Amino acid sequence: MLRAHPVEAIRTAERPLIEAAEAAGDPDAVMRRAASGVAHHAAALLRSRTGGVYGRSVVLLVGSGDNGGDALYAGAALRGRGCRVEAVLLHPDRVHARALRALRSAGGRVTTGGVDEVSGAAATPDVVIDGVVGLAGSGPLREPAAARVAALARAGSPFVAVDLPSGVDADTGTVHDAHVRADVTVTFGTLRRAHLLASPTCGRVEVVDIGLAEPASGPLTVHRPDPSEVGRAWPVPGPEDDKYTQGVVAIRAGSGRFPGAAVLCASAAVAATSGMVRYVGSGAADVLAARPEVVCHPSVAETGTAQSWVVGPGAGTGSAAVADIEAILARARPTVLDADALTCIASHPVVLRSARAPVLLTPHAGEFDRLTGGWDRSDRPSALRRYVSDLRNRGIPATVLLKGRVTLVDDGQTTWSVDPGSSWAATAGSGDVLSGMVGALLANGPGGSGVDSGGTGSGGEVAWSAVAAAVVHGEAARAAARRTGGPGAPIGAGDLLRAVPAAISAIRGA
Numbered sequence: 004m005l006r007a008h009p010v011e012a013i014r015t016a017e018r019p020l021i022e023a024a025e026a027a028g029d030p031d032a033v034m035r036r037a038a039s040g041v042a043h044h045a046a047a048l049l050r051s052r053t054g055g056v057y058g059r060s061v062v063l064l065v066g067s068g069d070n071g072g073d074a075l076y077a078g079a080a081l082r083g084r085g086c087r088v089e090a091v092l093l094h095p096d097r098v099h100a101r102a103l104r105a106l107r108s109a110g111g112r113v114t115t116g117g118v119d120e121v122s123g124a125a126a127t128p129d130v131v132i133d134g135v136v137g138l139a140g141s142g143p144l145r146e147p148a149a150a151r152v153a154a155l156a157r158a159g160s161p162f163v164a165v166d167l168p169s170g171v172d173a174d175t176g177t178v179h180d181a182h183v184r185a186d187v188t189v190t191f192g193t194l195r196r197a198h199l200l201a202s203p204t205c206g207r208v209e210v211v212d213i214g215l216a217e218p219a220s221g222p223l224t225v226h227r228p229d230p231s232e233v234g235r236a237w238p239v240p241g242p243e244d245d246k247y248t249q250g251v252v253a254i255r256a257g258s259g260r261f262p263g264a265a266v267l268c269a270s271a272a273v274a275a276t277s278g279m280v281r282y283v284g285s286g287a288a289d290v291l292a293a294r295p296e297v298v299c300h301p302s303v304a305e306t307g308t309a310q311s312w313v314v315g316p317g318a319g320t321g322s323a324a325v326a327d328i329e330a331i332l333a334r335a336r337p338t339v340l341d342a343d344a345l346t347c348i349a350s351h352p353v354v355l356r357s358a359r360a361p362v363l364l365t366p367h368a369g370e371f372d373r374l375t376g377g378w379d380r381s382d383r384p385s386a387l388r389r390y391v392s393d394l395r396n397r398g399i400p401a402t403v404l405l406k407g408r409v410t411l412v413d414d415g416q417t418t419w420s421v422d423p424g425s426s427w428a429a430t431a432g433s434g435d436v437l438s439g440m441v442g443a444l445l446a447n448g449p450g451g452s453g454v455d456s457g458g459t460g461s462g463g464e465v466a467w468s469a470v471a472a473a474v475v476h477g478e479a480a481r482a483a484a485r486r487t488g489g490p491g492a493p494i495g496a497g498d499l500l501r502a503v504p505a506a507i508s509a510i511r512g513a
């Protein structure tokens with residue numbers, strides 16, 4: 004399990020290290036340790052992209068704080084390995100003086116101007132080290148950094164970000180319009196929240212040991228499971244199991260308008276575990292044609308016992324759909340509310356009050372808009388936590404999975420993030436697959452058997468099922484994109500669905 008911490012916790016953990024260095028009369032000892040890690044990873048990137056380190060060109064973008072100091076010391080170390088190093092001082096009047104002296108005495112060049120001042124190799128360096136801002140950064144890149152970053156990115160130079168890509172907020176993970184897109188981010192001691200909230204912008208994240216003790220988890224810690232943890236926890240039938248003990252999930256999905264949603268959702272539930280799947284809705288014939296093992300029922304009232312429910316994909320938003328949601332919640336089983344069910348809840352919020360068992364809401368950004376009446380998109384984790392806490396304060400045992408390239412799950416106490424490493428899952432119908440998988444996991448019982456779900460107490464199991472399904476869903480999307488039509492060819496939700504068994508198998512072996 005990866006854990007990423009807020010700035011305040013990191014500053015607190017760093018303080019004793021810095022105080023010890025100052026007391027020893029070497030105030031930059033920690034910074035030099037950090038910088039040598041940056042230099043190490045920059046050299047590795049140079050080697051993999053250009054075949055060597057000696058003689059390669061490096062540009063340092065140097066801001067006014069300690070992040071710029073790290074970049075300057077890293078530049079001095081790379082100069083020692085034979086690189087041509089040029090530091091661009093973005094605020095020449097405010098620069099880490101000792102680190103600048105170290106670069107100069109190692110033979111690094113220093114410039115202070117705008118984009119036009121850079122010429123020759125420095126206009127297209129072999130690597131750029133982003134030391135504009137780190138933990139104290141706020142808002143987008145400002146000039147002259149923004150123009151300089153844009154020119155270097157256009158030239159195709161790879162970026163190594165020191166601590167965080169500049170223009171990405173350390174706590175919220177907000178990626179501002181003007182920002183650095185890093186190939187590699189080198190951070191120190193432990194992950195910052197942005198590394199898990201804005202992972203697509205951070206590139207590969209390398210954590211350098213600077214002697215810092217990992218902060219304890221708190222309410223603002225972001226968690227991300229390793230796929231192998233999900234693999235170990237994925238249900239496997241034991242010698243005593245039968246179809247009932249592995250969990251029965253009932254699915255209310257599909258309509259005359261959206262028959263495919265029923266097929267995708269029910270088929271995903273079948274693929275996720277070897278328990279039993281019931282189906283209620285107008286799509287029974289299509290569902291049976293795709294998966295004859297599904298047991299179909301004419302109405303919610305006539306559906307046999309189920310350990311969990313999924314309601315909503317393509318299920319309609321009229322009064323009959325609302326009545327079905329009420330009838331399902333009255334059964335007091337863990338329930339996934341997805342797609343049309345979220346629209347129903349948004350227009351009839353009172354319905355949720357009857358929830359006696361855990362509910363999992365799975366909105367995308369637009370559905371979350373409807374549920375909340377508008378939310379602060381610049382701070383996804385806080386907006387999500389506020390909404391979940393509000394529901395829980397009203398006695399509704401809710402967990403919410405907010406979809407996106409980086410999917411967030413929050414149960415009011417813990418935030419998880421899942422980034423599948425590609426955006427291939429952004430395709431129509433893929434949400435129906437996800438809700439079917441979560442429903443099957445919820446039916447299987449305490450999710451993540453024995454897995455550390457972050458010590459979250461109540462709600463943790465629902466959250467773990469949601470996180471585990473999101474991990475496999477992302478793996479399936481990536482695998483489908485590799486296999487269907489070859490790398491780079493788009494996929495549909497049907498391709499993703501077909502890749503689910505192989506994705507489960509892959510993470511079990513991970």
Ligand SMILES: NC(=O)C1=CN([C@@H]2O[C@H](COP(=O)(O)OP(=O)(O)OC[C@H]3O[C@@H](n4cnc5c(N)ncnc54)[C@H](O)[C@@H]3O)[C@@H](O)[C@H]2O)[C@@H](O)CC1
Nearest residue numbers: 017034037068069070136137138139140141142143145166
């Ligand atoms: N504290 C420590 O123990 C260590 C800190 N280290 C480095 O120190 C960094 C933090 O340094 P600082 O606290 O000096 O802060 P930064 O270097 O992150 O920021 C410096 C200043 O930049 C300005 N700024 C904020 N947003 C900006 C923007 N969008 N555009 C331009 N300027 C902006 C602010 O005035 C801010 O105080 C860490 O990210 C890390 O790189 C490392 O040396 C490892 C050890």
